[in-house]
Amino acid sequence: MSTTYSRSILLAGWLVSLLPLVFSYQVPISDTDYSRQICSGMWADSSTYIDVTFDKDSHGQLAAVIYEWSDVNYLGKTTSYVDNLPKTYICTTDALASKFCDESQLGRFIIDLPSNKSIDRTSFWSARIGFRSGDDNPSSGDESVSTGEPRNRNIPSAPDENTAPSRRADPDPLNPSPSGTLWYKETIHYNVRKTGYYCVAVVPLTVLSSDTGSGSTDVPFHPKYKGAVLFKNKFDGQLPATDYPKVNFYLAMLLAYVLFASAWGWLCYQHVQELLPIQYYLSGLVGFLVVEMIANLTYYRYLNAHGKNTASTVFLFVVAIMDAGRNALSFFMLLVVSLGLSVVRESIGTKMFKCQLLTGAHFVFGVLYAVGIVELELESTSALVLLIFVIPLAFTLSGFLLWIMFALNTTMMHLKQRKQRYKLGMFTKLHRILLGAVLIIAIFFVVSTTTFSARFAEDYAANTWKVRWWLLDGWLALLYFVAFVSIAYLWRPSANNRRLAMSDELAQDEEDAEDYDLEALELRTNTRVMDDDDDDETLVGNRRGGPASIAEDSVVFEIGDEDDHGSDDEDSRARRKHGRQSSGDGSRREREGLMEGDGDD
Structure with a gap:
């Protein structure tokens, strides 16, 4: 026992003796x-x-x-x-x-x-x-x-x-x-x-x-x-003072992601039987984000302890690949969500390959950008070299944003025409989150452009050394976290979200029902002649023989017995209204619990 204790003391003393060296x-x-x-x-x-x-x-x-x-x-x-x-x-x-x-x-x-x-x-x-x-x-x-x-x-x-x-x-x-x-x-x-x-x-x-x-x-x-x-400096380590705040920042981000992942995992455990495919993808991305934050924190702590060497360079490429993968996967998932996958559409046809191609390009350019930001010195690097790292990523990023906004607007317009108010509300909130993120990015783009345009000035480094890490890394990481958590909250697991995703909302008033009847009949007719590669074919509930069509035939389009051909329009309308109200009350109560996660389990 004493021998083990003595060895521990010697090992501790040896480690302490190494501290001033690094x-x-x-x-x-x-x-x-x-x-x-x-x-x-x-x-x-x-x-x-x-x-x-x-x-x-x-x-x-x-x-x-x-x-x-x-x-x-x-x-x-x-x-x-x-x-x-x-x-x-x-x-x-x-x-x-x-x-x-x-x-x-x-x-x-x-x-x-x-x-x-x-x-x-x-x-x-x-x-x-x-x-x-x-x-x-x-x-x-x-x-x-x-x-x-x-x-x-x-x-x-x-x-x-x-x-x-x-x-x-x-x-x-x-x-x-x-x-x-x-x-x-x-x-x-x-x-x-x-x-x-x-x-x-x-x-x-x-x-x-x-x-x-x-x-x-x-x-x-x-x-x-x-x-x-x-x-x-007042901190121990080999990092320059301008980079050391990243150590504490990524530690705080790791704790935030761990807390969010714990809450998300608990919801998935509670409603494991009701999970949608998109929620499985989100769960995988949540786990990836936790691992990515661990990698970022470990990289900067290693760099602080050992300085730049071969191992730190290899570590840098690993972190850069993970960062680029995080961004590419996030935009890919946001795009397919905006296209209505798993909620409005079962499949997006040939557009899936285009989404994957754009994701791959964004991933490659993201790796180049991440490595360049760390390795290049902004004060001495020419504008042409900086543009080589920035412009390709800007093109793929712009492509993602434009496509996401177009797809989201198209999906929202379709849901509005179909009177799908609850789903429309979800996508409307998603639209607001994205607009807010784009607005913040635009503001910071102006600020960053103004700041970096003066990088050749004699006092640029002296004026920006405290906040440069925030302009390059900090605000983007924080904005991503806020946007991701907000979007994941909209698609969080709940007791009834699978039933909501696979069915259509029924009209709750007479005027909507009449409009809905005409639209539903027209959509069912169009469905029979649609090509398999057309995106409208993948509307959940518009398949012949699907559960939503049964609901439409039995509830929304209920017109009474065949013997009652002589009944006037008011009696027919009253019967339809009575049928919708009786089924609508239950549907309303069900919708109140959908995607809210407050059902009893």
Whole structure:
């Protein structure tokens, strides 16, 4: 027993020792990078920070600055107020000659502050960083030794900070910049106490040695470096701050789907003998949605714990396939429901193949879109590449929506002509749900288009990092959940829905009965000459010899005995009315319980 306990303690200790290795978002940097700046949003608390580290074989000198985006306007000096020239950001000999900076800023980023603002009231930390190699010492070279210290957690010689708690207790200044050249020894540490969008810029400096005995070439003095920038947020994990809200969001969505699936499963269990084919399909989709939410949550938790690797890429494709399958199956089921399958029609004929073909295309384009959204960087991706991922999916989506609306309107018109008020009410509610969803999609499309049209702006990422996940994933997932639950509620299992689906509603007043008689006779005549591929053939209740035709002959079209040919129209109408009322009372009570799920079981 004690041996097992000891092993458990050792295993727990080993796992705890691994935690610091994986719980931070890290970005590599090198002298070959095209972009010299690394930026990321940060969710801050009292223990968040940014660490900058360099490899031991790095050499040369760098200009480095760390700041929060709200101070970006103070970075650099305007080169010309006449010509459209970029700002001058580094204090070089040319910038010094142009009086953009003074000698104390040589080799550093230029910070142009107004006269009434001190650097301690900003988020800037800047330094000229040097790497020692061979027998280099602080007194050799072209710059004096720095009297300041880096923001390093492990340097006890810093005059104003001895331990991590004391640094947190002395927030003014929170991150003082060293003067002179900072010779790199250990990790550069930058405290973050405010949620925001933080950037780390590193620019290599080509320095000519002041030693006249050195070689004529300056190539050895061109810096070579490799390192990493680590953003430690208030959450533990390797996800960037802009993506971490997805973890909590998909957890909440999973709980919501599990609750809905439990309620749906209970209704199916209560009315298992009355389930329609469409309700079996819905049950399968409900189970698929729960599995899909589990896959999404697991993917982002894995990515948060292990970062991007081969396994996460494979996992991404699995999740993308499931997301695309969810969307394609949902639109397919919505389309066949709008065509009246299982409620108005037994079959939709050759249109089923067209529905399946559109579903397959939507599935393929959905996979491409889902992978592209995760893998592509919106700030650097061209509009043509984005359109390749978006336009095909937009076409299939538009095809689904237009066909669904047309089919739904046709079905509603047919039910209205047939005086099927209860079924018409169901499809009317479905129509309203879809119109509401389309309206919301249109609104968010305008908002998203406006937002993403500015993706090349310098401040786009800084302004949208908190809500980008919502614009790309969140609102669509929530809208789908609300629409799906609302539609499933209309087609929920109940005690009598099978009888309702397979029969026609009887007229409840005299005028409707007279109109219904003529329409029913005409429809029965047309049914005899319809082709098998015609959609009207599949109307439930219009088959010859079907249960609905029996109901029509025995109730709706009851005209009395054959011997009563001489009775006047009023007597005949009275007998028909009496027959309809006697059977209509029972039919009305039955309809009140249909599709409501409140029958006693």
